Amino acid sequence: MKKLVYASVALAAGLAVASAEADVSLVYNNSFAKTDTQTGVIADIWIDRIQQATQGRVKLRHVSGGALLKAEGTLEGVRKGVADAGAVTIVYHIGELPMSAALAGSFDVEYGNKLDLMGISAVTNKLYREFPEFQKEYADLGVKPLLFIPAGQYSLIGRTKISSVMEFKDKKIRAFGSSLPKFFESLGAVPMAISFGELYTSLQTGVIDSLITNPTAMVPNKLHEVSQFALTTGPGLGTSMAGCTVAYTMNLDSWNKIPEGDRKIIERVSAGMMPIAAHIMTEGTAQTYVDLRKHGLEVFHLSMDDVQQIKSVAPDFFKREEDRLNERGLPGTQLYARYRELAEAYASGEWKPWSF
Numbered sequence: 448m449k450k451l452v453y454a455s456v457a458l459a460a461g462l463a464v465a466s467a468e469a470d471v472s473l474v475y476n477n478s479f480a481k482t483d484t485q486t487g488v489i490a491d492i493w494i495d496r497i498q499q500a501t502q503g504r505v506k507l508r509h510v511s512g513g514a515l516l517k518a519e520g521t522l523e524g525v526r527k528g529v530a531d532a533g534a535v536t537i538v539y540h541i542g543e544l545p546m547s548a549a550l551a552g553s554f555d556v557e558y559g560n561k562l563d564l565m566g567i568s569a570v571t572n573k574l575y576r577e578f579p580e581f582q583k584e585y586a587d588l589g590v591k592p593l594l595f596i597p598a599g600q601y602s603l604i605g606r607t608k609i610s611s612v613m614e615f616k617d618k619k620i621r622a623f624g625s626s627l628p629k630f631f632e633s634l635g636a637v638p639m640a641i642s643f644g645e646l647y648t649s650l651q652t653g654v655i656d657s658l659i660t661n662p663t664a665m666v667p668n669k670l671h672e673v674s675q676f677a678l679t680t681g682p683g684l685g686t687s688m689a690g691c692t693v694a695y696t697m698n699l700d701s702w703n704k705i706p707e708g709d710r711k712i713i714e715r716v717s718a719g720m721m722p723i724a725a726h727i728m729t730e731g732t733a734q735t736y737v738d739l740r741k742h743g744l745e746v747f748h749l750s751m752d753d754v755q756q757i758k759s760v761a762p763d764f765f766k767r768e769e770d771r772l773n774e775r776g777l778p779g780t781q782l783y784a785r786y787r788e789l790a791e792a793y794a795s796g797e798w799k800p801w802s803f
Contacts (some may be wrong), residue, residue, distance in 0.1 A: 473507050475508065478533075519601070524591055621658035671744060
């Protein structure tokens with residue numbers, strides 16, 4: 448009888464330990480406002496779905512506003528375990544994430560007005576799955592990308608009116624990445640490198656005339672308070688970059704603490720979030736211009752003629768990034784060839800990866 452009691456107690460204790468081991472609490476870093484669509488609003492939906500799908504066994508605490516890690520330091524912070532997961536702004540990491548940053552930083556004057564954000568998301572995810580070198584750049588850092596999210600078509604906001612391609616000359620414009628500074632130089636503007644946290648005061652004090660950024664980051668970060676004008680980089684919502692600009696990324700040690708069954712659940716949840724995130728970003732981008740007008744800003748749009756003029760004077764961004772990757776022993780030529788195939792198939796309607 449005593450043996451039976453001892454066995455029952457031991458079994459109960461073992462189950463309690465197993466249950467405790469199965470529950471994992473993690474921290475997600477968002478360097479921007481919690482209301483930022485790309486890194487905050489979508490993250491809350493993603494986190495909630497993970498917690499529901501794992502029945503609370505995996506919990507993620509959302510730390511926003513740069514309280515834990517600034518945008519430029521998120522990748523290194525996740526890599527070192529300062530945060531278990533975080534929204535990594537890919538274009539800040541040309542050296543560490545060369546293939547990701549090449550796509551995210553390529554201003555696509557060829558397909559950028561033909562692909563919607565669903566297309567950008569679908570192309571990025573397919574390229575990641577098809578190219579082992581793309582996957583390896585994350586694995587080598589000890590991190591795992593779970594969800595790629597496209598930016599809204601980048602646009603400008605600032606104190607100085609720019610309404611056509613002819614009005615860029617001599618304007619001081621904050622730019623980032625490897626391609627955007629060259630893009631503005633080709634239009635006669637003066638590109639300036641300024642961290643995201645300094646954008647508000649840089650506009651306020653006139654250090655810059657304008658800046659280019661993801662539209663959904665404008666209002667949550669109060670850039671409209673120190674601006675009078677906005678400009679899309681093409682008709683409608685503007686011209687897209689060639690790849691997703693943010694990756695929700697997790698430290699591999701943190702990932703491996705999660706039981707295998709729950710890891711598979713998280714991967715399924717993340718895959719299901721990809722088209723939803725693109726849809727939310729599209730709606731959020733359109734709403735941004737409504738909100739900017741409500742705040743008294745004038746919103747202008749580059750015409751298709753402007754886009755064609757840019758195409759004639761701007762550097763060949765794809766060739767530049769392709770050569771940079773090739774020089775590093777990476778498949779730059781193959782990557783951009785495949786990008787064009789996928790972009791053309793999506794734009795023509797031949798390839799329909801997702802639908803609502």
